[in-house]
Amino acid sequence: MLIFNHSRPGRRTAAHLAPEVPIDLPAGLLRDGDPPLPQVSELQVVRHYTRLSQKNFSIDTHFYPLGSCTMKYNPKVCGQLALLPGFQTRHPERPARFSQGFLACLCELQGMLAEITGMKEVALSPMAGAQGELAGMLMFRAYHHARDDRERREVLVPDAAHGTNPASAVMAGFQVREIPTDRHGDVDLDALRRAVGPHTAGIMLTNPSTLGVFERHIAEINGIVHAAGGLSYYDGANLNAILGRVRPGEMGFDVMHLNLHKTFATPHGGGGPGAGPVAAGERLAPFLPVPMVGRGESGYDWLVERHRPQSIGRLTTWAGNAAVLLRAYVYLRILGAEGLGRVADHAVLNANYLLAALKERGFTPAFPDRRATHEFLITLKPELEQTGVNARDFAKRLLDYGFHAPTTYFPLLVPECFLIEPTETESREELDAFAEAMHLIRREAQHNPEKLHTAPHKLPVRRVDEVRAAREPDLAWRPR
Amino acid sequence: MLIFNHSRPGRRTAAHLAPEVPIDLPAGLLRDGDPPLPQVSELQVVRHYTRLSQKNFSIDTHFYPLGSCTMKYNPKVCGQLALLPGFQTRHPERPARFSQGFLACLCELQGMLAEITGMKEVALSPMAGAQGELAGMLMFRAYHHARDDRERREVLVPDAAHGTNPASAVMAGFQVREIPTDRHGDVDLDALRRAVGPHTAGIMLTNPSTLGVFERHIAEINGIVHAAGGLSYYDGANLNAILGRVRPGEMGFDVMHLNLHKTFATPHGGGGPGAGPVAAGERLAPFLPVPMVGRGESGYDWLVERHRPQSIGRLTTWAGNAAVLLRAYVYLRILGAEGLGRVADHAVLNANYLLAALKERGFTPAFPDRRATHEFLITLKPELEQTGVNARDFAKRLLDYGFHAPTTYFPLLVPECFLIEPTETESREELDAFAEAMHLIRREAQHNPEKLHTAPHKLPVRRVDEVRAAREPDLAWRPR
């Protein structure tokens, strides 16, 4: 039942109405009558959306080992403090000298992220990872153009990369050249050597890669690309795995983004919002997007175009997703260096433990000779061949067992794969229960495959017809 | 699974720990080790209690026509404003001159409740209806004692009264004498006349009574009791039905309580908290409990024993359930007189509509010749006789249909009864759906009574064994 179906003409909540006032505008400018939005009581709204919320799986209700997404638990206090009235009611045009508390948080956050990434400077404004990537690509471009090097039109992207990488490179006006992965899950260095040249603007590298392994040739890759005059970009969405162990700046990367909504305490919000700060080393720092925050004699202040003349400019109307930035700030203050190190340690421990538990139960790792990082890949190809039950069926049946499914069929390189990221915040008992469920489902696959083809059975809906959704798009309710 | 079952030694959330400090107290005073509370992560706590919450029926998720309980929707804003940081962090010993905003709200609330009840003065401190009743009974006692009339040891209570009424009278040191109800649902006046005398301290009257009808002999009742030298108490828990129509003070009652958690915007909290202000007319006002709030030249101030020497004293450590009082204040400011009138109008309209809808479907009102007030009684005795399905079975089956059950088997006077209170905040569609569910359940009772005897079928648990709970009490988890 849609909220529109609860609507009855004239139903409304008086407390939500501003007083009726005379309107001095000519009728021709005005719309005919009120917009046809639902006319419902506050109770109907509450009940409708409360019930809808209960139809979701979420971190607060379920284990959610969705690979590449870092669905970890984020302390509630981070959100609560980011929404303190003083922050929440601040108009973005409020001048800096009356916003010192807010700017202090941003400035310190810039500093902490620079320290964590080993980069020189950080700009906080990008509103998600993809926008951070785009900023990085625009910085590639600005750097080469500043050196009057206009032929570098190509960005190299490993074939296992997240879809946003090639899409961001294209938005920045580059062509994308895919670099294959070798059978151990590392970038194929020979192919890379063949690909670089005077047309190479740079490379975008995800590490740990979306295959769930640490790229072992980083030094060589950066060497090859830099030798060819290119730049190197680090996709830091998987930062959870490396905190305190390696720093992209020290590894030779020129620029990177971080996903605050994965690693730094912003839950995913059913799709967002996030924040994708960009961090840059010596060479690319001047090109970072504005605004940034600086600290001068009269306190904290915005750094804008006139302070940073080489900046690629603005990506956001104001300072980006400010409340998300405050969350990250609180999170970092709570954890400190030691706590951050524990994040990576436990994320990697949990992934390797779950991998071991699944291997014990006979599941097949995609890269059997590799360590898991914060996530790992298994392939259900043997199960498919043996029982006709595919990864999708497994995924749907996991829902019946009360687990969100891992990421399926991504990356595309591995058939029937599950990318599994347990995160550091889950308990050992939860991991054991998940491994056990996988085992039970495989048993069901052997004895009753039909049950899996038609799963899920215990959710608010049965398997959803996505083909029909695409073939006969019904994208909005319309009044009859 | 209990939260204790998630516990593992040493598991804890660092952010919740105060720093470890040296303790200078002798070991003999200290307990051996930490108290054996669960050792769980913040995520485990969140997931555990979020999931538990989802097992509840509540106003925010279900229609909840629980008679005598006024399970209506309360605007979210009332709670939000009662919890504003300035109120929430206020220490109760903060002096009045630094608490003017808070005291202004209480003082105005006293005034508004006096206006609504038609009484002279209001004391806000009682923490629930039962405590309000107790205050009223102690005021009966104090009044008679003040006149040196010490033989009035008996309080009259109609047999349909809520259980708190006799219990409160006893707590105040009175004996209780039950007055029967006549077959129209009114107090039996002859019986009342026979019961009064020099031993009569007074009467406690609920109106609308728990039979869901307006007591038509109020004038006579008050006349009889007053003539005998007794006092009259109005149980105002059902105020929702009479707002703006009648005022107990004007009807001749001496003292009453209101349940702010029914009529004035405090949801029931799974059991509380509430607030049960007492309102008194001329004669009993001097005996109201302290503290109250007054307004003098230097602003608002507490009125305590020295200002109100005849007060029965204190029932609460401070001003009672302050946040509940603030909620009621906000609610009254939002509604105003007109809005309050609409509350009663729609509460009574909805009840009469639902009664009509059930009558159309052949259900049997307990008092067929009476109007419903804000609630009404039906009896399922015909259904029991015809199908063997009793009110309890109906109630449990309603849960499967997504409706909370009405109050069952109360009041005790009517066999197999449902006391149904839809409240003013439900929509007509919801009432229709409920009536339809009742109809469908009766059909099931005819064709498949077994299904009803074993209901509910779709809830987190099947029918709960309450006999075993009482016979083998397991009242607390214990470590093994």
Place this chain on the structure above:
Amino acid sequence: MLARIGVASIDELFDEIPAGLRSDRPLQLPPAMNEAAVSRLMLERSLGDTPLLCFAGGGAYEHHVPATVWELAGRGEFYTAYTPYQAEASQGTMQVIYEYQSMMCQLLAMEVSNASLYDGATALAEAILMAVRANRRSRSRRVLLPRNIHPVYRQVARTLVTAQELELVEVPFDPATGLLDPQTVAAMAGEECAAVVIPQPDYFGGIEPVDELVRAVAPSGALVVGLVNPLAMALLRPPGQWGGAEGVDIACGEAQSLGLPLSSGGPYLGFLCCRERHVRQMPGRLVGRTVDDEGQPAFALTLQAREQHIRRSRATSNICTNQGLMMTAATIHMALMGGAGLRRAAAASHRATVELVEALTSLPGVEPLFDRLFFHETVLRLPLPPARVLEALEGHGILGGIDLSRAYPELGDALLVCATELRTGEDIESYRCALGRVLEQAA
């Protein structure tokens, strides 16, 4: 809708109200405001009074409440549900109550806990009534109530129990220590007595010799009611272990310090625990673990024959609505903090108060009034009337404590001060400086 009912107007639905009873004038209330306007009004009222740095305790304490507590307790499914009378539709609330009962028993080393009472004061009153019922053997209606218990608790107890013709006898405290004297208690209990109340800590913050006190009462056959701050029990020996393994018969008190905001004094959370043998005299709700028709674990309200809705005039109490939501918050708070978290908060509060006392008594004329150990509050003697000092401190943004001179005139210029784990060294230093200035100016 009117047509279906068969009336012409809403007014007609009120036709059974006798004409003479109807109100003849419309309600005079301030005009309706919309949500935006009332939000502004309340914000202004809540902000109108300057914030004060809090060194007041006296039964209400400013502890840290983790953000998670109220995010969960504030879920609509918890706070818009009714008392769990309909078991199958209320398993969430019921399990929370069962866990609360269990945690309180663990924390206090008791066997049974009810599902809450209104607040600490009424919990004490109910405990006294319960003790007298439970000790029917003694036939006494006398109860010993120490003078070093919260003065308002004593008033409330008096209001609530004297109508039932109980006699509350005040036990004096030792003027040198503020503590109860076991010998005095033994003597007073010796004269016919149904129950004795023992606080831990007492209203002055003092740590009572509870073992000796319990043993002093034992020969009299009176029941022992422990009145405790449950947070203190994470550090100090819990009432279930006082005076030996047996401990007290009943433990009660105020649980505001388990996750509830100060909130101007309420809603708070009264708790009541007892030994299994007294359970049938327990007032308030109880949840028990049982099974459903399929044998799966389930929860239900139980032993309801004690309660007013079943037993009416013969119930153990008139309580019906209790403090369910506060109980939910306290349960979540205890689960989040764990035993270690509570113990550390208690220990840090104690430590902060030790430092506060050191800092303040470094000022001329300020000295500890009692010679004994305290938990997280204590009494200082000031060189000036406390009311004057407190008023001056407020000008410095400090709520300096509670003036005892009205409730305890015998103590002279006595001030009750408290520091919880939230009071930092800087806060304490601010207080010291401000008090120093106030005293200088007065000199």
Place this chain on the structure above:
Amino acid sequence: MLARIGVASIDELFDEIPAGLRSDRPLQLPPAMNEAAVSRLMLERSLGDTPLLCFAGGGAYEHHVPATVWELAGRGEFYTAYTPYQAEASQGTMQVIYEYQSMMCQLLAMEVSNASLYDGATALAEAILMAVRANRRSRSRRVLLPRNIHPVYRQVARTLVTAQELELVEVPFDPATGLLDPQTVAAMAGEECAAVVIPQPDYFGGIEPVDELVRAVAPSGALVVGLVNPLAMALLRPPGQWGGAEGVDIACGEAQSLGLPLSSGGPYLGFLCCRERHVRQMPGRLVGRTVDDEGQPAFALTLQAREQHIRRSRATSNICTNQGLMMTAATIHMALMGGAGLRRAAAASHRATVELVEALTSLPGVEPLFDRLFFHETVLRLPLPPARVLEALEGHGILGGIDLSRAYPELGDALLVCATELRTGEDIESYRCALGRVLEQAA
């Protein structure tokens, strides 16, 4: 756990990291704080800056947000869920998106809405890119972008689209009215052009002659992108109806005014709507209504072949994470307010601004800069540089508006002021008095 993995230490799990890459020094971060300490820090930081009465707009507006909005949007099941890739486990989020799409279509009189973009500025940039893709026929990469659009939106659009070799051509506004001139637009569109952006209201708050503008563009074959404040569309004619039943091709903008707090500038909510025929060029997520295996209604992400996770370098955009939670809040806000609620908020904001202008222009030297109708903000000419005036007003607790002199030097001493439905007569009077005093003191 280590034993099961077969390692001796956690360090061993990192053994694939080449030694040369490992960091050789520990992170230098401030020491860990507990929740209580960080709460105090943030509270102090958030309160450190005095509150200001807000008369600033410029794309971010202080409207009332009903308490219910964030109580519901803030439920853990909404805000700790991922993007609804796993349909069966995400029907809650999906239905919310579908309802959001539907409501935006109703409000703007459009046919399709996506599930959100980052903010108004990026929504404009995406709309421009989309329009150029959708108008492949025209083969032009020129887009007309009026100068009276938010200056930062124009900068962001430039940053985001110029790398793809689009040309953004600035359309001047009429200096007397601040509005676009249909003839100028017709002429500029006439020279080869893929799309024209039309704001309503414009950055100065002016109500544009949108019908004439849309008709002026029509002959050129350029697509029309409407950039609108969605709250204004509850009062003014929506983009789907501009210039006739057909309306614009694409509507976009910032939906902060639909239930989102000011929050220092973000997270906000970019929206994008279009005609059905352009849907395959739409960036961002779309949810469609479909059925499950049993034929029951269900929702699913759809037309995903436009998106980066399927189409990679050939996607319509790189957007992945969007503003889901803000979209949820806006949906709840629209449901609560209904059409009447939004219209009244819009009308009351307009009215308050009319009163504000009357009040302020009663002061000597303060006058309206433009002669035209406005929605809920407008430009005043001051007798002093706005920067000086604003600074002085802040001393009176007033955020007086936005200084236009840097972004629009041609306007002289111009101040953009705004009043929403929250600004009362008293607020306006406070502003007038404060401004009066500021101007006097300067004279």
